[in-house]
Amino acid sequence: MADKELRAVYAETLVALAAEDPAVCVVEADLARATGTGPFAKAYPDRFFNVGVAEANLVGVASGLSAVGKKPFAATFGCFASRRAFDQFFLSANYSGLKVTLVGTDPGVTAAYNGGTHMPLEDLALMRTIPGLVIVEPSDEVSLEAAVRLAWAHPGCVYLRLQRKSAPRRYPAGEGFAFGKAKILRGSEPADVALLALGALEVGEALKAADILAAEGVTAAVVDLFTLAPLDIPLVRGFAEHAKGIVTCENHRLSGGVGSAVAEVLAGMRKHAPLATIGVSAGSFGEVGTQDWLAEHFGLTAPHIAAAARKLLA
Amino acid sequence: MIRTAPQGPATRAELVELGSRALSIRLACLESLATLGVGHIGGAMSVVEALAVLYFRHLRIDTGNPKAPDRDLFVLSKGHAGPALYATLAEVGYIPRALLATLNKGGTSLPSHADRRLTPGVDMTTGSLGQGFSAAVGMALGLRMDGQRADGSARRCFALIGDGESDEGQIWEAAACAAHYKLDNLTAFTDANGFQIDGSTDEVQGLRDLSAKWEAFGWLSFTIEGHDLAALDAAILRAEAEKGRPTMIILRTIKAKGVPRLEGKVESHNAPFTMADFEASRAALLGQEAVHG
Numbered sequence A: 001m002a003d004k005e006l007r008a009v010y011a012e013t014l015v016a017l018a019a020e021d022p023a024v025c026v027v028e029a030d031l032a033r034a035t036g037t038g039p040f041a042k043a044y045p046d047r048f049f050n051v052g053v054a055e056a057n058l059v060g061v062a063s064g065l066s067a068v069g070k071k072p073f074a075a076t077f078g079c080f081a082s083r084r085a086f087d088q089f090f091l092s093a094n095y096s097g098l099k100v101t102l103v104g105t106d107p108g109v110t111a112a113y114n115g116g117t118h119m120p121l122e123d124l125a126l127m128r129t130i131p132g133l134v135i136v137e138p139s140d141e142v143s144l145e146a147a148v149r150l151a152w153a154h155p156g157c158v159y160l161r162l163q164r165k166s167a168p169r170r171y172p173a174g175e176g177f178a179f180g181k182a183k184i185l186r187g188s189e190p191a192d193v194a195l196l197a198l199g200a201l202e203v204g205e206a207l208k209a210a211d212i213l214a215a216e217g218v219t220a221a222v223v224d225l226f227t228l229a230p231l232d233i234p235l236v237r238g239f240a241e242h243a244k245g246i247v248t249c250e251n252h253r254l255s256g257g258v259g260s261a262v263a264e265v266l267a268g269m270r271k272h273a274p275l276a277t278i279g280v281s282a283g284s285f286g287e288v289g290t291q292d293w294l295a296e297h298f299g300l301t302a303p304h305i306a307a308a309a310r311k312l313l314a
Numbered sequence B: 001m002i003r004t005a006p007q008g009p010a011t012r013a014e015l016v017e018l019g020s021r022a023l024s025i026r027l028a029c030l031e032s033l034a035t036l037g038v039g040h041i042g043g044a045m046s047v048v049e050a051l052a053v054l055y056f057r058h059l060r061i062d063t064g065n066p067k068a069p070d071r072d073l074f075v076l077s078k079g080h081a082g083p084a085l086y087a088t089l090a091e092v093g094y095i096p097r098a099l100l101a102t103l104n105k106g107g108t109s110l111p112s113h114a115d116r117r118l119t120p121g122v123d124m125t126t127g128s129l130g131q132g133f134s135a136a137v138g139m140a141l142g143l144r145m146d147g148q149r150a151d152g153s154a155r156r157c158f159a160l161i162g163d164g165e166s167d168e169g170q171i172w173e174a175a176a177c178a179a180h181y182k183l184d185n186l187t188a189f190t191d192a193n194g195f196q197i198d199g200s201t202d203e204v205q206g207l208r209d210l211s212a213k214w215e216a217f218g219w220l221s222f223t224i225e226g227h228d229l230a231a232l233d234a235a236i237l238r239a240e241a242e243k244g245r246p247t248m249i250i251l252r253t254i255k256a257k258g259v260p261r262l263e264g265k266v267e268s269h270n271a272p273f274t275m276a277d278f279e280a281s282r283a284a285l286l287g288q289e290a291v292h293g
Helices: A006-020 A036-041 A053-067 A078-084 A087-093 A107-112 A123-127 A141-153 A197-215 A233-241 A258-267 A290-298 A302-312 B012-036 B042-043 B050-056 B078-090 B099-104 B131-145 B168-179 B201-205 B210-216 B230-241 B275-292
Strands: A024-028 A048-050 A073-076 A101-105 A134-136 A158-161 A183-186 A194-197 A218-224 A227-229 A247-251 A275-280 B073-076 B157-162 B185-194 B221-224 B245-250
Touching: A006 A024, A006 A036, A006 A123, A006 A141, A006 A158, A024 A053, A024 A087, A036 A048, A053 A073, A053 A078, A053 B131, A053 B168, A073 A078, A073 A141, A078 A087, A078 A158, A078 B042, A078 B230, A087 A247, A087 B131, A101 A141, A101 B012, A101 B168, A107 A197, A107 A247, A107 A290, A123 A158, A134 A141, A141 A158, A183 A197, A183 B050, A194 A197, A194 A233, A194 A302, A194 B042, A197 A218, A197 A247, A197 A302, A218 A233, A227 A258, A233 A247, A233 A258, A247 A258, A258 A275, A275 A302, A290 A302, B012 B042, B012 B050, B012 B078, B012 B099, B012 B230, B012 B275, B042 B078, B050 B157, B050 B230, B073 B078, B073 B131, B078 B099, B131 B157, B131 B168, B131 B185, B210 B221, B230 B245
Parallel strands: A024 A048, A024 A073, A073 A101, A101 A158, A134 A158, A194 A218, A194 A247, A247 A275, B073 B157, B157 B185, B185 B245, B221 B245
Antiparallel strands: A134 A227, A183 A218
């Protein structure tokens, strides 16, 4: 059976939640076709709002819905969710103590043919500055469904980074997840190197890199971080104490994202394994191309991860 | 229990009562600003009558419970008029009047800009202009999702924006959205006091005919004298009777109304204000009341 498109899982989960909870509603900004929330609009037309191409109002309306007890899921491309509506999400939603799940789709190089203008390589960095905000990027359909349900149950705001296309299944149905708890997908603590990855693309590349390294006799643990905030600090510290190297893998620019968050943890340790960071270089904007070309171009793929690990162990 | 809806226009006695509330709010607000020594006097003073008519007549609230689940909601989108809202909430009884003296002091629950987490009775956090108005649209949508009250009335959301605030693009995003969703449970006001920080609204960023703009966006819109209690009452009644579209009431107001030294002046936006200024304002206001009362 082919893996489902992640956006279909997003919409199905929302439809299921809406049946359980009349407060669940969806707000779109003329990207419902991209987000794939058509089934929700059809099932619950009175709880589906499309504000048009107006992202500031998207987040403002979602905040207002929350202020009267609703549980809104608002979505747009990640570039707009972060760069364009940042003040609205910061102030009207988070600072105000409300509960808005903001979904940023097409993370990093998955924006592909929409190109550099639409490529969110800084959304994690921006969102990470908001106190108390949960930042979650699932790696497959099981972890996505869990993330949506956790966001629904969470009392505060959540930023959900959502790749629209399908991703290989990593977890059995019903696997339990919690915000702030990473998953070790391969290997365990005394490993030569720990590959800490966020999101479907980089979790997949980290797993491939572990295969490459295994063929060379290097044991690599692969961690699906699941949430960037809260970060699973005990897990990061554990690998920093016991592994010979740590490589962070993010589909994001190397300023303020996963590598930075892990470096902040290591900076507080007297002694820790050396760190290498995989991501789009801090000096680069996004570009246009296929996802595969972009991932290779920006050095996000398995051979780059394996090379970084080798360098740490040399 | 929330208060019942008004049955028809305010009587003369009710207008006198509203006038007395407005005076009390104005004085309490000015005193809190004088205690601090500085503040957003101009835009606080221009909205006092609108707040008095809302909080003492039209908002269906429970004066004993700021969180009553079936209450109407109010969003002060021009959040810098917070001090006027706080004086109003003290007059209602949601916060103790003595608290007004803590305005903007470290650890206060009364910050310069309205904050729903800190102040009982504040329904939305505002201050980054334009944002409160979007939230009000979301609130009105959410209230409509819940359907009518047991008595068959609709829960309503009221919002107050500034004429300077109307420069924000988000105001017009929200305007289009509210009309699209036919939010007749949303009634808004523009405090058209004619000034923003850098000058008159015409000099800085002339928006021309505001009422015509709102009409073009699909709202019922009309202009009234914003310090006229009877006109405010009648305007809100008209808005509540309107079906199928939201209403924007443009209030022609005087910035820093009631403060002789600053009335109608650009520098009143955020100005030093001493106890001597307060005493001068109080003497003038009580003198006027003696003449009109």
